[in-house]
Amino acid sequence: MTKIFLLPLDDSHKDEINNLLLSCNFETMEAALELEDILTQIHHFCPDIILVENTLLNCEYIIRQIKSVAKNQNTQIILLMDSSFKTDYITLFDGIIEYPLKKDVLLAVISSHFKIKKSLDRLYENNKELSRSLYQLNVLYNTSSQFTGTLNTTKLCDIMTEAMEKTLSFDISSVLIFQNKIPVFNLNTIHAPSDNLIDALKIRSILNYKTLFDESTLPYNTDFDEIKVIKKIKQSRSNKIYGIEIFSYDSLFAPIKVGEDFFGVVELFRKKPFSNEDVTCFQAISHQVALPLRSAKLYEEISIANKKLEKLERLKSEFVSIVSHELRTPLTPVNNALEIVLSGQAGMISSEANNFISMAKRNIQRLSGIIEDLLDLSRIQTGKLDLKYKEVDITPSLELLAKTFLQVANEKNIKINLDIKEKLPLVYADIRRIEQIFSNLVSNALKFTQNEGSISVVGQVIDSSEIDYDKLVMPAIVPDGKYIKISVRDNGIGIKKEDIPKIFDKFSQIESSLNRNKGGVGLGLTITKQLVDSHLGAIWVESEEKQGSVFNVILPLYDKNKVFEMDLTKILINNDDTGIIRICFDSDINLIDELKDKKLLNPSRLSKEAYFNVDKKTIYTLVIPKITSGSFGAFYSSLLDYIKRTYNNGCDIILKKAHSKKDGNDTGKILSILESNAG
Amino acid sequence: MKRILIVDDEKDIVETLSFMLKTKGYDCICAYDGEEGLNIAKNINPDLVILDVMMPKINGYKICRLLKFDNKYKNIPIIMITARSQDEDKLIGEETGADEYITKPFEFSDVLEKIEKYLG
Numbered sequence: 001m002t003k004i005f006l007l008p009l010d011d012s013h014k015d016e017i018n019n020l021l022l023s024c025n026f027e028t029m030e031a032a033l034e035l036e037d038i039l040t041q042i043h044h045f046c047p048d049i050i051l052v053e054n055t056l057l058n059c060e061y062i063i064r065q066i067k068s069v070a071k072n073q074n075t076q077i078i079l080l081m082d083s084s085f086k087t088d089y090i091t092l093f094d095g096i097i098e099y100p101l102k103k104d105v106l107l108a109v110i111s112s113h114f115k116i117k118k119s120l121d122r123l124y125e126n127n128k129e130l131s132r133s134l135y136q137l138n139v140l141y142n143t144s145s146q147f148t149g150t151l152n153t154t155k156l157c158d159i160m161t162e163a164m165e166k167t168l169s170f171d172i173s174s175v176l177i178f179q180n181k182i183p184v185f186n187l188n189t190i191h192a193p194s195d196n197l198i199d200a201l202k203i204r205s206i207l208n209y210k211t212l213f214d215e216s217t218l219p220y221n222t223d224f225d226e227i228k229v230i231k232k233i234k235q236s237r238s239n240k241i242y243g244i245e246i247f248s249y250d251s252l253f254a255p256i257k258v259g260e261d262f263f264g265v266v267e268l269f270r271k272k273p274f275s276n277e278d279v280t281c282f283q284a285i286s287h288q289v290a291l292p293l294r295s296a297k298l299y300e301e302i303s304i305a306n307k308k309l310e311k312l313e314r315l316k317s318e319f320v321s322i323v324s325h326e327l328r329t330p331l332t333p334v335n336n337a338l339e340i341v342l343s344g345q346a347g348m349i350s351s352e353a354n355n356f357i358s359m360a361k362r363n364i365q366r367l368s369g370i371i372e373d374l375l376d377l378s379r380i381q382t383g384k385l386d387l388k389y390k391e392v393d394i395t396p397s398l399e400l401l402a403k404t405f406l407q408v409a410n411e412k413n414i415k416i417n418l419d420i421k422e423k424l425p426l427v428y429a430d431i432r433r434i435e436q437i438f439s440n441l442v443s444n445a446l447k448f449t450q451n452e453g454s455i456s457v458v459g460q461v462i463d464s465s466e467i468d469y470d471k472l473v474m475p476a477i478v479p480d481g482k483y484i485k486i487s488v489r490d491n492g493i494g495i496k497k498e499d500i501p502k503i504f505d506k507f508s509q510i511e512s513s514l515n516r517n518k519g520g521v522g523l524g525l526t527i528t529k530q531l532v533d534s535h536l537g538a539i540w541v542e543s544e545e546k547q548g549s550v551f552n553v554i555l556p557l558y559d560k561n562k563v564f565e566m567d568l569t570k571i572l573i574n575n576d577d578t579g580i581i582r583i584c585f586d587s588d589i590n591l592i593d594e595l596k597d598k599k600l601l602n603p604s605r606l607s608k609e610a611y612f613n614v615d616k617k618t619i620y621t622l623v624i625p626k627i628t629s630g631s632f633g634a635f636y637s638s639l640l641d642y643i644k645r646t647y648n649n650g651c652d653i654i655l656k657k658a659h660s661k662k663d664g665n666d667t668g669k670i671l672s673i674l675e676s677n678a679g
Numbered sequence: 680m681k682r683i684l685i686v687d688d689e690k691d692i693v694e695t696l697s698f699m700l701k702t703k704g705y706d707c708i709c710a711y712d713g714e715e716g717l718n719i720a721k722n723i724n725p726d727l728v729i730l731d732v733m734m735p736k737i738n739g740y741k742i743c744r745l746l747k748f749d750n751k752y753k754n755i756p757i758i759m760i761t762a763r764s765q766d767e768d769k770l771i772g773e774e775t776g777a778d779e780y781i782t783k784p785f786e787f788s789d790v791l792e793k794i795e796k797y798l799g
Contacts, residue, residue, distance in 0.1 A: 333695050335786075343699070
């Protein structure tokens with residue numbers, strides 16, 4: 001029925017109009033006298049049409065006041081006027097009827113304006129619906145980018161409920177979701193829920209979840225008491241408490257799943273019924289969350305498996321370490337006893353007995369060597385290899401090495417040549433480990449070279465440009481600069497091309513009839529590679545089957561001047577010859593102050609030395625051979641920030657090697673800090 | 680004749696070591712656990728002590744500390760025997776105060792060299 005509101009009419013027309021309208025069965029209301037009351041009346045009555053006479057006092061003002069209310073925008077205002085009436089504000093009105101009134105004209109005008117009003121209302125509603133859908137779409141779009149940003153189940157669940165809250169403004173959402181096989185029940189509400197309601201919703205969720213499966217194939221435990229409840233209640237001013245009456249509200253339910261993989265269920269309750277668009281939106285969000293949830297689940301599974309593996313690896317290393325130590329003790333008296341017998345102090349022995357005892361003694365030494373290798377490897381793997389770096393000349397060590405192997409070489413009639421092409425500069429190294437590297441290489445060469453062969457050890461200085469990077473055993477980072485290169489060359493059995501990448505793996509002695517009985521456990525090269533890495537060097541092999549092999553090791557030069565002249569800015573920018581900068585925190589006071597000024601370090605918390613390697617490319621290498629304190633992570637992080645600020649070019653920062661003496665795990669943490677910060 | 684105290688619960692090690700040291704002209708006294716070793720050390724005030732780390736009752740570190748932080752005995756050189764070579768910092772460091780260490784299995788010549796450094 002058309003609702004007509006009559007603004008105060010002139011007495012001369014009042015009765016006539018009223019009678020006319022009533023006879024047409026319109027619903028009418030007469031206006032009060034005060035403007036305020038009129039507005040209230042209109043607010044409650046919601047008229048389709050307002051009739052006004054031009055004789056009304058303040059007509060323009062009143063009409064403007066009515067139109068300024070948003071709700072009245074579509075209400076049709078029709079002016080009743082004398083034909084002589086002239087006004088400037090005629091456009092304020094939607095229609096005009098002139099006196100004298102004719103019934104059919106009045107009805108026609110009212111009827112057509114009523115239709116206009118209704119059309120406008122529909123348009124308005126549609127528009128509202130459209131902008132709501134637009135808003136929902138917008139939220140959906142934003143949510144999907146949020147979903148891809150995390151692999152945390154709790155966060156994903158929060159993003160989902162937040163998105164639903166924005167788009168669907170529910171009263172209560174209840175989400176049952178499985179985190180790591182453990183069910184968690186999330187409740188989001190506007191008002192506090194009663195305890196009964198929480199339990200009821202929980203049971204409802206479990207039942208909903210169970211309906212997704214046959215009872216027998218339920219993948220996870222869903223015992224009521226096992227389920228953790230997380231409540232989030234929006235700050236609400238009223239003291240209203242939701243009870244089980246919410247079950248009479250409209251509700252939406254969806255499983256969260258990818259294919260047949262169910263992660264949980266979500267259910268919403270809202271007093272105001274959900275529209276079709278709401279349902280679509282709800283389905284879209286609950287569908288969207290499923291994929292990242294699956295990724296999160298897989299990620300969690302992988303991390304758990306990874307942790308287990310790490311633990312196993314550590315246990316293995318520890319086991320090797322313990323067993324090796326235990327083996328050393330019984331080996332000691334055996335060795336001692338043989339020595340006593342050989343020394344003749346326990347009585348003279350025949351030369352034949354002497355030969356056999358010597359044989360036993362040699363094998364004891366070999367056994368000790370193997371135990372040492374196992375221990376070294378276990379130390380390297382647990383980050384407990386303790387290197388004592390110093391600037392050293394390696395030439396005397398190489399000479400000594402050649403002498404040590406002379407006897408064994410003579411037995412096989414193999415010549416060992418030491419060929420140092422020029423005086424080798426100093427390197428920064430633990431000389432015992434350098435000796436171990438070349439002792440491993442030379443003894444390998446001896447092992448795999450037939451009688452009458454020859455072995456040469458060549459030392460020279462080379463530039464990084466002469467290195468063929470493709471041949472390097474990975475992983476390796478070789479900054480530009482000068483290096484000492486030591487090559488151990490033999491003309492032995494050689495290595496098959498396809499075997500070359502394998503020889504640095506643990507326990508890999510290449511299977512072949514020739515070297516089956518060469519002794520050793522195949523750890524030598526693994527350890528050698530690790531030791532070379534610790535010295536910032538690199539290793540590679542050139543070999544041809546039956547022709548022989550060349551093992552090349554490069555070690556970066558030590559430059560004393562650089563240590564004392566560098567300030568931090570130069571350290572990070574200076575990329576000359578070696579690219580290696582050593583910082584001595586003990587001796588170089590200026591540098592300590594400099595670093596302190598830049599708030600980069602607290603020397604008391606640091607180990608004695610840190611070792612940085614910066615090259616021209618976009619790779620910056622931090623090498624920390626010694627870590628003794630647990631609180632240096634901050635130092636390296638701030639150093640890293642500094643590097644990133646200085647080189648604002650998105651460089652990669654790689655922590656190449658770090659050893660912690662006391663706690664290998666700390667090193668792991670630092671590694672991850674640096675890598676995750678690297679831009 | 681210089682007197683050397685050997686403390687190790689591994690009898691075989693003690694026996695072979697003392698045999699060889701005797702042939703080099705040292706007087707050897709042997710103890711087979713930490714407590715006995717500490718008592719003998721305090722009684723006879725030896726010229727040098729060779730001490731195993733892992734022992735029942737009192738371990739080598741503790742004996743070493745007790746001797747090195749006692750003015751009466753602090754000048755006695757102490758050589759530690761260990762199966763754990765990464766302990767070397769702990770052995771030689773201020774914490775324990777040992778003078779030398781040897782890793783098992785050791786060559787007799789190495790032991791002798793280290794002894795002669797103090798008693799030669």
